[in-house]
Amino acid sequence: MRLALIALLLAASPWLWAREAPPAADDPVLEARAMKLAAELRCLVCQNQSLAESHADLAIDLKNQVREQLRAGRSDAEIRDYMVQRYGDFVLYSPPLKATTVLLWAGPFVLLLAGALGLVAYLRRRRLLVANPALSVEERARARTLLEGDRAE
Amino acid sequence: MNRFLLPFGIFLVLAAFLWVGLGLNPREVPSPLIDKPAPAFTLPQLHEPARTLTPQDMRGKVWIFNVWASWCVACLDEHPLMVELSKRNLVPIIGLNYKDGRDDALAWLRKHGDPYTLSAQDASGAVGIDYGVYGVPETYVIDKEGVIRYKRIGPVTPQVIEQQILPLVRRLQG
Numbered sequence: 001m002r003l004a005l006i007a008l009l010l011a012a013s014p015w016l017w018a019r020e021a022p023p024a025a026d027d028p029v030l031e032a033r034a035m036k037l038a039a040e041l042r043c044l045v046c047q048n049q050s051l052a053e054s055h056a057d058l059a060i061d062l063k064n065q066v067r068e069q070l071r072a073g074r075s076d077a078e079i080r081d082y083m084v085q086r087y088g089d090f091v092l093y094s095p096p097l098k099a100t101t102v103l104l105w106a107g108p109f110v111l112l113l114a115g116a117l118g119l120v121a122y123l124r125r126r127r128l129l130v131a132n133p134a135l136s137v138e139e140r141a142r143a144r145t146l147l148e149g150d151r152a153e
Numbered sequence: 154m155n156r157f158l159l160p161f162g163i164f165l166v167l168a169a170f171l172w173v174g175l176g177l178n179p180r181e182v183p184s185p186l187i188d189k190p191a192p193a194f195t196l197p198q199l200h201e202p203a204r205t206l207t208p209q210d211m212r213g214k215v216w217i218f219n220v221w222a223s224w225c226v227a228c229l230d231e232h233p234l235m236v237e238l239s240k241r242n243l244v245p246i247i248g249l250n251y252k253d254g255r256d257d258a259l260a261w262l263r264k265h266g267d268p269y270t271l272s273a274q275d276a277s278g279a280v281g282i283d284y285g286v287y288g289v290p291e292t293y294v295i296d297k298e299g300v301i302r303y304k305r306i307g308p309v310t311p312q313v314i315e316q317q318i319l320p321l322v323r324r325l326q327g
Contacts, residue, residue, distance in 0.1 A: 044287035057252070058287055061278050086285035088185040 027071075034067045037076055041066075041083055042091050050093065184285055184304040191218070191295050192283040199250050199258055199272035206247070206273040208299055215325045217246045217318070218293040219269070220286050222253040223261035228290045231308035232265050238314060239268035244322045248272035251281045251289055294318060296325045 035052050041062070043054035051059045051066070062083070069079050080092065089095045097105055135143065186192075195207045219235060221228040239246050248269035250258045255274060262272075275281055284293070287306070294303035303321055305313060 058278070058282075061282065065282060085185060086282060087287065088183055088285075090183075 030067065030070050033076070034063065034070055037066055037070075037079060038063050040080075040093050042093055044087055044091065184301075184306075186285055186301045187304060189301055191293070191299050191301050192280070194273070194275075194280045194283065196249075196273035196275055196280060199248070199255065199262075199274045202255070202274070206271055208295070210271075211245070211247065211295065212299060213297050215244055215297055215322050216270075216295050217244055217322070218249060218284075218295055219246055220249045220251050220281060220284070220289050220291040220293075222251045222289050223257040224253065225251075225289045227308045229265065231290055231310075232268075234309055234311060234314060235268040236266040239270075243319065244326075245270040249280065249284075250274045251286060252276065252278040292318070294321055294325070 038052035039050045041051040043049045043051050043056055043059040043062075045056040045058050046054050049059075051062055065082075066079055069082065074082075083091045089098075089101070095101050095104065191208045193208060195205050198204045198206050217238075221232075235246060238244075246268050248271070250272055252275065255276075258272075258274070262269075273280075278286075284291070285304075290308055292303075292305040292309055293301050296302050302325060303318065305318075309318065
């Protein structure tokens, strides 16, 4: 049974790849570079996927564009610029640090700092409370009667 | 009471952010091409492939550049608006037939009307990439100096034409 399943999967696998953009089999190093770069670029048609993952027509065209430019000897940075010129910073999964993206980059650290400050303030207040119990003599007496009354029942 | 106020305040702020987020359209990505020269191209004309079309031909005119395809459902939605706009003779509309078959494209225009002063055929989609096209239809307004002044991703609506495109065209023409 298991053998049959494996055989079926093996038989089906070429068909499963069929929608993948044709890899540049002639140069595996270049293909690896192209795929690494494509993984950093957002597919604009299906925005939660990278170019590498997406099978959208445009993503396939853009992957081929990446391959062609790598073959023509362009650097990764030049290809990233090429994409940004056309689709904006949005195409990059890690956008550059700019005035408009400061919040994006600094936001998590600001939140972390705020949380840490809040925690420190809370702990300090709690320690003070423990050090100086806020019960007066009468309150203590009342608490005692309450507790003892409880035990008596 | 006080101890509930802070979490409730945080909840309100979060809710406000999420509420605003619901109303945003993630497909409306600001185009880096605004106020940049329209990328150059030379493409065969759809109707007469022997002749070519380039943005240079439109120098000195304000024009609308509309990217469409016969396989694109949303293009059909906006098409009557383009046909109507072309009848008003306010501004030339140049069509870019994007990743389409020539016969399909011509049949589509015969069936639904042809609002385009001229049409270029971008069979490979290479020019579309240069214009940052990712969701046809897309519509650009290009000024007399060949600079892109406006870009719309997705179908135009009557409001977009009347409130955004036409006022801009009039201002650029004036």
